[in-house]
Amino acid sequence: MSAPPPAPLQHSPLHERHVALGAKLAEFGGWEMPLEYTGVLKEHAAVREAVGLFDVSHLGKIDVRGPGALELLNRCLTNDLRRVAPGEAQYTLVCDDATGGVVDDLIAYVHDDDHVLLVPNAANTAEILRRLRAVAPAGIELTDQHTSHAVLAVQGPLCDAVLDAVGLPTGHDYMSFRVAEVEGVEVVVCRTGYTGERGYELVAPAEVAPALWDALVAGGAAAGLVPCGLGARDTLRTEMGYPLHGQDISLDVTPVQARLGWAVGWDKPEFWGREVLTEQRAAGPRVVLRGLVATGRGIARPGMSVKITRDLPIGHVTSGTFSPTLRKGVALALINAQVQLGAEVLVDVRGRGEVFVVTKPPFVQAGVRGS
Template identity: 70%
Template sequence: MSDEADQGTPLQTSPLHERHVALGAKLAPFGGWQMPLEYAGGGVVREHTAVREAVGLFDVSHLGTAEVRGPGAVAHLDGLLTNDLARIGPGQAQYTLLCDDETGGVVDDLIVYLHDAERAMLVPNAANSAEVLRRVRESAPEGVEVEDLHAARAVLAVQGPRAEDVLREVGLPVGHDYMSFVEADLDGASVVVCRTGYTGEVGYELVVDASSAVAVWDALVAAGAAYGLVACGLGARDTLRTEMGYPLHGQDISPDVTPVQARLGWAVGWDKPRFAGKDVLVAERAAKPSRLLRGLLAQVRAIPRPGMQVTTTDGTPVGTVTSGTFSPTLKQGVALALLDRAVGLDDEVLVDVRGRGQSFVVTKPPFVVTDVRA
């Protein structure tokens, strides 16, 4: 996703904006929203570590939320999105992609929460939400309604090994399977408790009405004090997801990058009769893509950043870093990069870090192993 608003376009704010200000958050534009990057009192490393070792609380209300409902609603989605919705049932969630029909590039990656054959909730990325809903609505058959709930809902993420303790403390249900969800009540607030997340840790995402967001946030903060809960911004969310090798739209995947190139073929229902971009992607898969998204692990003290050139050890250009950061867990630089297909796992490459070629090894993410599915 894009992390900048269009010039002159006012940034949207979360229903929790005042809570972020009170916590001394450093605010930054992201996908057209003003969101906390990090909080006073320790910054990204402290927040990252809290999620890996205890529990972190994120406001991710910039993510889109929408409902698609009516006769044939799920069948319609299945004919557009790459993954096979027949693989899941009511109460389950699925990671999927919306691709361009002509180019096969990724318009967005999103999660579908399936209620039943006539109702599903979509959670697309902030900057892409309007375009996703436009495409879903434009091709919808008569009787299928697409409702944009972006401004009406808030999304909170409780992530880390003590996440279930915190939710249990406030009376929310826990322990359901990875990529599933249940509907619950918290002091009169309706909460969709989703066993999903973007950190690689055991965790939950809570979808609530915007009007209930502050009350739910406050309850989680109060309950989490005994478990080391730390409010976390998008800076820690980025380092956590990079350690897992999770792609970010607008960097690792985009309209110029296909699921085949991004090694996301596992999220494609290749045997489905149709989905947007199927013909292009099937052809690319058969022909083999010219580039692939790979992981890079620093062998020296160097921090990779998006846009840095990757070369062989003799200086031949072979790709570009798409995401890169310092891993607080490993104390090393880690990156995702689009590399020429000829570059293999365990090959040494050089990343141009401030004009110097620094040694990295090509590897397969995740860089950090967790028990996210536990």
């Protein structure tokens, strides 16, 4: 029997805008999304120096409501939602209870004790919903808003001017959000992002997304706003050392190994994976996620072997790219935990042993919190 045909790719509510702009499109997490418009280097520079506009509607959106919604999630997610006040957001993880591996990383937006919005990664939304619905008591409603809502990211040092121009709220603290109104519907304006720059992410109903995109493009003209694709988003996040699920973190990689222990509420009595992760933390992981910076012209790519000598492998690259800011290769790699910061290692780049230095990310200065 022949294999069934692949499922058709999902399209963002802004797909027609991307086609009209001549974007190069690519598959990402089951969605056809813009990879680049005018080139990754130009789009990367726009975010670091001025402002860029991203469509990240492929991200999941799960609305959790009902009495005790926050407490339910706090018994499942790694971080401690009790530290978050209404109107604030928190980076957290869903881990497998048996292995401690990362099912997904996500951001939780707390409206109040009975209403939390979760934004997971595209390919994992259905699995997060499945796991949460399996433990949710009667009265807790989990609504899949993956296709009914869009997410637009306005990122860069001039982002406030763009939102000001279209009448959206600005100036709130990092990892907080405000609720605004566009064309009579609710838009959540979050001070979050995945680029390392000051920025906002706008969660809006799909029907107003095209008009919102057009308004942001027009309102950002004076600030030099540039539409940006997922190619620049990847180089930007790699420069910051932000992990990407499916590469740097996965079911085979735990938060302890990925150096994400800061996103775990260790004092909580309950969360998925607590027992195994507590044991691994106490014993110390055998491998950890580290940053690598090239001393020469080598560019590391995912899957490439990392060695301490030509004959002694110590791990592998999980993410790697050319850093437009540093003008050299940077990477994240899972390597032997005994290898110290500052050590020189070899990355097998097409048979050549390119020298990289083990470094603690971020590789460039973060502007995420702004002034």
